[in-house]
Amino acid sequence: MSGASSAAGAEAAPGLGVGDTFPKLLLDMAKRRGDRPAIREKEYGIWQSWTWGEVAQEVRALACGLAAIGLKRGDKIAIIGDNRPRLYWTMTAAQVLGAVPVPLYQDSVATELSFVVEHAEARFVLAEDQEQVDKMLSIRESYPKLEQIIYDNPRGLRNYTQEFVHSFEDVQALGRDYDAAHPGFFDTAVAAGGGGDTAIILYTSGTTGQPKGVVLSFDNLIKTAANGIAFDSLRAEEEVLAYLPMAWVGDHLFSYGQSYVAGFCVSCPESSDTVLLDLRELGPTYFFAPPRIFENILTTVTIRMEDAGGLKRRMFKYFMKIAKSCGTRILDGKPVPLGERLLYALGDILIFAPLRNTLGFSRIRLAYTAGEAIGPDIFDFYRSIGVNLKQLYGSTEASVYITLQPDGEILPDTVGCPAPGVEIKVAEDGEVMFRGPGVFVEYFKNPEETAATKTADGWVHTGDAGFLDDNGHLRIIDRAKDVGHLNDGGLFAPKYIENKLKFFPDIKEAVAYGHERDYCAAFINIDLEAVGSWAERNNVAYASYQELAENPDVMKTIQSHVEAVNRDLSQDPRLASSQINRFLVLHKELDPDDGELTRTRKVRRGFVADKYESLVEALYSSKDQVHVETEMTFEDGRKGTVKADLRIIEARTFGQTEPLKMAG
């Protein structure tokens, strides 16, 4: 638990910062590494850096300036904008005074922000530029308790003459005068802070209901940061690119917390459009990205390879095959025959190293992904070309880390072992719970939710269902509320099964059924692009999605995919009973216009089950064909009816005793 305050991390490893708050860590770094770079920003095409000593001076002036215009202990200061050094300094300056920074998502519109600003009772706000200042001015009209607005970039703000709008420079200038008039103020303020104090309030983006403000203490963040640093042996020489939203706990821990504890330099990109260019220039050694970004980068590589000349393309294909067969084993330090090792080394010179360079991964030691399931192909691609990509499982309520994949123990479908200091247990209903040094203090002004999420002895509900496998690795299967049971008592995790199916490029969507049924069954949507390009290559003529979906060869391919998933499931005693016994390929694509998907393209399982009730019933009967008529909306808004006779296919299932036999 986070109650007791101590000099966290001080004993964890030599060289780490000493101090139980971020202001104290900053002053410690300024003393010991005063002339080393602390933060960089690319401006006017050049990386500008500030040393730890300079940052301490900037923060000192800003903190005194904020005090001069009235920021007091316990006040909240909202911070909104892209990752900029001054925004990070504002966090520290507020913490010096015992005020609490509340970073906001910079893309949100004013109406979304007003809830958070009002709920957090923010008195001050630091806004990056005119766009953000305008949002805050509009919030201030209905929420006058928002007293002072400070801006970083003065562009377009010259005519904002309100006395409560200040430029960053003006506040710092006020601060220097204040500092001169009140010697000792700054040092006293820093010394007054302690590890148990609130460090930050992070609002979770909240997919359901209103956002909740997660209160984290200095102890939470500093201990978690130090644990992560020890686990991955991070050094003061790491290079990190800060490009993910500052309101997100990951950025706060990686770009702020760990930088202050380990003393490494964080770089801010020139603009949100230049992230990939800046990534390449900087060559970070420690990098975090959600699966979507790794996926996008891979797609760009694939497209560019397809446009490349024949020789290059053949080389790429040849060496990628080698990378696939032995790259991950080499990365994990496992034994690999000399011949393969030599070929891989040649591939590294010719393909992998230049490729890593193009992607900005030349110097990478450690890359993490989290947030959602990453496709095994994508995961393996990066690992096979020598990027040490790992998964972690975390949450804002845990100050990020719940589990981490240790080097050399990387299994694509687990999220690793409990992080140092973190305990994990699986509740009776399958929900994963954790306890550790990073466990949040409370939800701000929301005792009911706090009580519902955190037990009296510090265990936190994650809302995710999962289990620890035989090696002690955690496997997350689904949101707990979606997990059901088959009639024989077996676990049924629809999203887990659907994701496994969707990792095949031929399958675009899948909907799995099985809760309170005898067996598991599924609807499948083929991917028109992937299957269509197969059809083109094989001279298969088709006029519509429906016709392609009914093609017997397509059916056979999909069946083999389903059986591959079944074989995978059969290896796991907990999931073996939820193998897909029967499936059908839908006659139309699931579409948000028909209400079958949400706008963010998530399957609305219940709605689909009601709409296609006859199909679901057919899956659980002995019929091998079913007639269906569906109303659908065309792209121009017209409605029409599609009729089809769908085949229901029995898929082979596997007993646990024959895991490695090949499917027919």
Added chain:
Amino acid sequence: MTENTRKIGNTLLRVDDITLSFGGVHALNGVSFEIKEHEILAIIGPNGAGKSSMLNVINGFYHPQKGTIAFEGRERKRMRPHVAAEQGIARTFQNIALFKGMSTLDNIMTGRMLKMKRSFLWQALYWGPALKEEIENREFCEKVIDFLEIQAIRKTPVGKLPYGLQKRVELGRALAAEPRLLLLDEPMAGMNVEEKEDMCRFILDVNDEFGTTIALIEHDMGVVMDISDRVVVLDYGRKIADGSPDAVRANGEVIDAYLGVSHE
């Protein structure tokens, strides 16, 4: 938004009784108007009204048969475009006139040509004073790039860019010359709504941040009415109206010129 406190100053440029003809065609016929310091002036009119000819006269590309032009109170008769540029007049073109094979940065650097005093030989040596000069000018260009938010395309060849961005690069090249008077020939032609909004914001910001006087030709009346301080209307080479956007909108002759006159 707060009230614009920017001050419109004295006359920066005065054109007086300009007549320009090509053979028997009178492109401009006795046109007079003033451009005041720090203002945004729009020149509008139907096709063939003589708008682009007017800009070409102002920056010395065409030489009128009759009439005078005074920039900052100094009258001039025949003047070459490069002299106009040296005096602080920069422009963009209706059809983009960039170096397609060069990067955004290099294109904008060409806008600094007049500020570079070292000879070709010095520049080729790229040493000492020439290097210093290059760095100073590069710094200014980087400020322009930052201002126009085109950092991501700094090194991209201009020919590969979409049209809206090319227009922005062209504006950047004009800005790099640190003009006192900026002439924009249809800066928003062929753009979608979003690109137009961006361009409007940049034009207003240029005017606001640097105090640059701007004269622009534009067909989108919404844009004209929104951003200009004053509007001059040309029709068949004559000036038919000159005043605030509201006054011009209500002017009967302008309505006739745009909508045609009924012949009852």
